[in-house]
Amino acid sequence: MPKTKRENQIPKYNPQEIEPKWQKKWEETGLYRALDFDKRPKFYVLIEFPYPSGAGLHVGHVRSWSAMDAYSRKKRMEGKNVLYPIGWDAFGLPAENYALKMHVHPSTIVPQNIARFKKQCKSLGLSFDWSREINTTDPEYYKWTQWIFLKFFEKGLAYRADVPVNWCPACKTNLADEEVLPDGTHERCGNLTEKRMQKQWLLRITAYADRLIEDLKLVDYSQKIAVQQVNWIGRSEGAELEFKIKNSELKIKVFTTRPDTLYGATFMVLAPENPISTEIAKKNKKAAEYIKRAQNKTEQEKIAEGKDKTGVDTGLTAINPVNNEEIPIWIADYVVMGYGTEAIMAVPAHDKRDFEFAKKYNLPIKPVILGSQGSEKELAEAFVGDGKIINSEDWNGFKVPQDIKKVIGWLEKKGLGKREIHYHLRDWVFSRQHYWGEPIPVVYCANCAIDKISNIKYQISNIKGTDYAIVPVPEDQLPVELPYLEKYEPSGTGESPLANAKDWVNTQCPACKGPARRETDTMPNWAGSNWYYLAYLFADKLGNQKSKIKNQKSKERVRSNVFEENQDLARYWMPVDIYQGGFEHTTLHLLYSRFVYKFLYDIGVVPGKEPYKKRRSHGVVLGPDGRKMSKSFGNIINPDDIVNKFGADTLRIYEMFMGPFDQTIAWSEESVEGCFRFLKRVWQLSLTKVSDKNTSVKLVYKLHKTIKKVSEDLENMKFNTAVASMMELINSWKSDQGGLNKDDFRKFLLILAPFAPHMTEELWKNFSKNKSIHKEPWPKFDTAAIVEEEVTIVVQINGKIRDTLRASMEESGNQQLIENIAKKSQKIEKYLNSRKIKKAVYVKGRVINFVVV
RNA sequence: GCCGCGGUGGUGGAAUGGCAGACACGAGGGCCUUAAGAGCCCUUGUCCGUAAGGGCGUGAGAGUUCGACUCUCUCUCGCGGCACCA
Numbered sequence: 021m022p023k024t025k026r027e028n029q030i031p032k033y034n035p036q037e038i039e040p041k042w043q044k045k046w047e048e049t050g051l052y053r054a055l056d057f058d059k060r061p062k063f064y065v066l067i068e069f070p071y072p073s074g075a076g077l078h079v080g081h082v083r084s085w086s087a088m089d090a091y092s093r094k095k096r097m098e099g100k101n102v103l104y105p106i107g108w109d110a111f112g113l114p115a116e117n118y119a120l121k122m123h124v125h126p127s128t129i130v131p132q133n134i135a136r137f138k139k140q141c142k143s144l145g146l147s148f149d150w151s152r153e154i155n156t157t158d159p160e161y162y163k164w165t166q167w168i169f170l171k172f173f174e175k176g177l178a179y180r181a182d183v184p185v186n187w188c189p190a191c192k193t194n195l196a197d198e199e200v201l202p203d204g205t206h207e208r209c210g211n212l213t214e215k216r217m218q219k220q221w222l223l224r225i226t227a228y229a230d231r232l233i234e235d236l237k238l239v240d241y242s243q244k245i246a247v248q249q250v251n252w253i254g255r256s257e258g259a260e261l262e263f264k265i266k267n268s269e270l271k272i273k274v275f276t277t278r279p280d281t282l283y284g285a286t287f288m289v290l291a292p293e294n295p296i297s298t299e300i301a302k303k304n305k306k307a308a309e310y311i312k313r314a315q316n317k318t319e320q321e322k323i324a325e326g327k328d329k330t331g332v333d334t335g336l337t338a339i340n341p342v343n344n345e346e347i348p349i350w351i352a353d354y355v356v357m358g359y360g361t362e363a364i365m366a367v368p369a370h371d372k373r374d375f376e377f378a379k380k381y382n383l384p385i386k387p388v389i390l391g392s393q394g395s396e397k398e399l400a401e402a403f404v405g406d407g408k409i410i411n412s413e414d415w416n417g418f419k420v421p422q423d424i425k426k427v428i429g430w431l432e433k434k435g436l437g438k439r440e441i442h443y444h445l446r447d448w449v450f451s452r453q454h455y456w457g458e459p460i461p462v463v464y465c466a467n468c469a470i471d472k473i474s475n476i477k478y479q480i481s482n483i484k485g486t487d488y489a490i491v492p493v494p495e496d497q498l499p500v501e502l503p504y505l506e507k508y509e510p511s512g513t514g515e516s517p518l519a520n521a522k523d524w525v526n527t528q529c530p531a532c533k534g535p536a537r538r539e540t541d542t543m544p545n546w547a548g549s550n551w552y553y554l555a556y557l558f559a560d561k562l563g564n565q566k567s568k569i570k571n572q573k574s575k576e577r578v579r580s581n582v583f584e585e586n587q588d589l590a591r592y593w594m595p596v597d598i599y600q601g602g603f604e605h606t607t608l609h610l611l612y613s614r615f616v617y618k619f620l621y622d623i624g625v626v627p628g629k630e631p632y633k634k635r636r637s638h639g640v641v642l643g644p645d646g647r648k649m650s651k652s653f654g655n656i657i658n659p660d661d662i663v664n665k666f667g668a669d670t671l672r673i674y675e676m677f678m679g680p681f682d683q684t685i686a687w688s689e690e691s692v693e694g695c696f697r698f699l700k701r702v703w704q705l706s707l708t709k710v711s712d713k714n715t716s717v718k719l720v721y722k723l724h725k726t727i728k729k730v731s732e733d734l735e736n737m738k739f740n741t742a743v744a745s746m747m748e749l750i751n752s753w754k755s756d757q758g759g760l761n762k763d764d765f766r767k768f769l770l771i772l773a774p775f776a777p778h779m780t781e782e783l784w785k786n787f788s789k790n791k792s793i794h795k796e797p798w799p800k801f802d803t804a805a806i807v808e809e810e811v812t813i814v815v816q817i818n819g820k821i822r823d824t825l826r827a828s829m830e831e832s833g834n835q836q837l838i839e840n841i842a843k844k845s846q847k848i849e850k851y852l853n854s855r856k857i858k859k860a861v862y863v864k865g866r867v868i869n870f871v872v873v
Numbered sequence: 874g875c876c877g878c879g880g881u882g883g884u885g886g887a888a889u890g891g892c893a894g895a896c897a898c899g900a901g902g903g904c905c906u907u908a909a910g911a912g913c914c915c916u917u918g919u920c921c922g923u924a925a926g927g928g929c930g931u932g933a934g935a936g937u938u939c940g941a942c943u944c945u946c947u948c949u950c951g952c953g954g955c956a957c958c959a
Contacts, residue, residue: 202954202955202956243877243878244877244878244953244954247876247877247954248876248877248953248954248955250876251875251876251877251954251955251956252954252955254955254956254958256958256959258959274959275958275959276959277958277959278959289959327874327957329957352957353957354957354959355957355958355959356957356958356959358958359958359959360958360959361959363959364959365959366959367959371959372874372957373957373959374959376957377957442958442959443958444955444956444958603953606954607954677885677896677897678885678886678897679885679886680886683879683886684952685885685886686885688884688885688897688898690884690897690898690899691884691885691897691898693898694896694897694898695897697897697912698897700911700912704912740885740886740887740896741886741887741888741895741896743896743897744886744887744895744896744897745895745896746896747895747896747897748895748896751896812892814891814892816891816892816939816940818939818940819891819938819939819940819941820940821891821892824892858939859939860939861939861940863891863940866891866892867891867892867939867940869891869939869940870939871939871940
């Protein structure tokens with residue numbers, strides 16, 4: 021006896037068999053290749069290219085890429101020429117740390133990791149255009165990362181300076197401000213960073229601060245992202261003023277956003293790091309001690325200390341430029357270094373911090389702003405609201421904040437101050453003391469530093485008492501290749517391990533041909549991702565097709581400039597239509613790459629001001645226990661396991677179904693099974709309930725509703741409800757007596773295709789022998805089919821639902837008729853009995869509400 | 874402190890100002906099976922009630938409205954960002 025009748029007749033849904041088969045086929049036919057200059061409208065979908073870690077693909081990658089894959093597939097079906105590329109961001113600390121841990125050279129381990137990532141991506145059936153694969157560690161790629169640096173240098177936007185940097189003792193390198201979390205820890209490794217003075221390369225991102233804010237108007241970023249960028253840049257407008265120190269040549273420069281409170285300044289505060297503080301400390305022991313103590317505090321000590329303010333009176337006085345009043349000068353660390361002028365005029369009556377400080381040290385408090393209900397009595401707290409200026413001679417009666425402009429105008433006219441803008445954003449620290457990065461393409465030449473002409477031409481850097489000219493490596497000598505180093509551990513001294521590559525370091529100066537030293541610092545791991553979205557456009561010229569390049573003579577290839585030569589490609593493809601990535605990159609990669617693109621625009625090699633037209637971020641996928649996935653918690657979900665057990669289609673659908681795309685969500689194994697069940701049901705129904713007979717009116721209605729819903733939801737990136745609506749459809753299909761007509765089933769397969777590309781391709785064989793479902797046009801819903809013939813109208817009494825009634829479309833247009841039907845209902849009659857109807861509100865086809873008394 | 878986002882069943886979550894809880898998970902019951910699994914069917918916000926039916930329900934409170942998960946205000950809790958930033 022056969023086991024059951026069914027099992028013998030119907031082939032089981034077997035993703036392990038179907039999926040690899042189609043993946044192979046798609047690759048062979050180049051199904052997802054984007055065509056340059058194609059006549060169809062272009063559509064550029066970008067996901068953040070991964071850093072190929074040793075851990076392999078994360079389910080978080082899958083969430084983002086599957087969803088954008090579905091989006092890309094729909095766009096293709098809608099007739100767009102879609103570019104959906106992938107590459108590898110393989111330089112940087114994580115790769116190097118991993119290599120150190122595994123005792124394998126990064127140049128060996130990185131390709132291994134890439135191979136694994138690639139295999140995993142392919143097993144998901146993502147529709148990447150693999151012909152454009154890029155790798156930031158390829159010399160043909162980083163040659164152009166270096167070229168961009170040279171351009172920055174040429175325009176004076178890359179410079180070396182002694183600046184306080186964030187040093188990570190664990191990673192043995194300095195970091196950019198953006199890489200340090202508010203508690204002072206390194207965002208990658210979690211170790212506490214320290215402040216150090218060090219000579220560093222910086223990129224002048226501050227020169228672009230206003231444009232980075234202003235041009236957010238040109239793009240569509242989600243509110244959250246735009247706000248965070250604006251906050252980070254932290255623009256504030258105000259005035260800069262000078263206070264003379266009594267009996268001294270020194271002057272204290274202050275920046276204030278409240279020049280209107282100038283008459284209320286009762287003391288001044290210098291940051292301990294302010295050079296004037298240092299000067300004062302020379303003759304004042306107490307001040308010197310205080311400064312020393314303040315500078316030794318770590319970030320965490322400062323946090324522990326809270327807002328409790330400390331300070332020291334210098335005994336000196338400053339002269340208020342408006343009224344020549346003499347006020348004491350203090351040094352206190354609540355005035356921080358690195359912002360403004362590192363000195364303030366303190367107005368305790370109208371600033372919370374100054375108020376606290378004044379109370380603690382018994383300093384005078386003088387109100388100069390009167391609020392609407394305010395009085396001039398002793399203040400219990402600082403008054404920071406709007407009001408009228410008082411006690412301020414010429415300014416009395418001015419209203420703030422409106423009249424602050426007038427105050428600044430007044431000050432400017434008298435030559436006492438000027439309008440000034442300050443930013444939280446600081447220049448981007450662009451050098452790292454690590455091996456695994458792009459070498460910075462400059463050399464240091466002592467000889468050229470002596471030469472007077474060169475002196476004008478080059479920046480001079482003093483290293484250990486000797487002046488060196490910083491000579492850029494000429495473009496035709498790029499790339500400056502990273503030498504192979506057996507030992508590449510960071511030294512911890514602040515010097516890059518590259519300094520040990522003597523043969524490489526000692527070189528010839530490109531300018532004077534004399535002996536010179538190469539720069540040994542490398543670029544941060546953000547360097548390669550600054551322009552990768554452009555690299556995809558001409559990937560074939562960036563080492564992507566190695567064989568081609570190796571055949572060319574080296575000189576030929578350096579003479580050409582990929583940016584200048586491929587502007588037509590950039591004009592065709594740029595800007596990116598939608599850029600999707602992690603929220604954590606908002607003030608890192610996203611901000612950096614906008615800055616770099618703007619620079620490239622300024623030097624005329626890219627066609628627009630902004631690289632990304634639209635930016636959305638996705639939520640993090642947490643472990644099943646609701647915590648961040650991590651080895652130490654043992655809660656990591658490996659996508660391979662899910663693919664092996666349920667197939668890629670199930671994994672993809674689950675990650676889209678799990679919740680709203682932009683929301684953080686915990687993994688749930690049981691819910692994955694639910695999605696697997698869904699696909700199994702589709703498979704089953706396709707084999708049992710598809711026929712040549714007409715689909716019932718009800719089911720046709722449901723189908724077209726679903727087509728409409730899925731089309732809209734995909735467009736709005738509401739992947740979870742798109743999947744839910746298809747589940748609803750199959751529930752109706754399952755319970756429907758007849759099932760779907762072949763042609764209607766075909767339509768259903770088409771809308772499912774972006775979500776479950778393998779299964780739908782397999783089932784599509786019944787409709788087309790040769791043409792892939794992914795080449796088919798996106799179905800349109802039939803407006804006539806979704807017109808309802810009958811509607812349910814809710815009957816309310818005073819807004820409470822008491823009954824529902826069915827009416828034809830025609831009837832629903834007649835309020836009087838509906839009212840009458842409703843009134844006749846037994847349930848309603850009960851409520852209307854002996855009560856007076858004050859009015860009846862009718863919303864056509866929806867609700868009839870009787871207001872009764 | 875400032876800015877932004879959010880609070881809906883046992884769980885993840887749905888709902889152009891118009892039937893709250895779609896869809897899924899979990900749970901309970903049943904069918905099928907030697908059994909397990911898979912599959913299928915029913916129930917599942919909560920309280921009262923055998924039932925019919927009814928009361929209550931979207932963090933709390935007020936408001937606007939014929940009608941509020943949805944809009945406004947106040948509060949509260951949670952998440953994220955910025956922060957002695959002058």
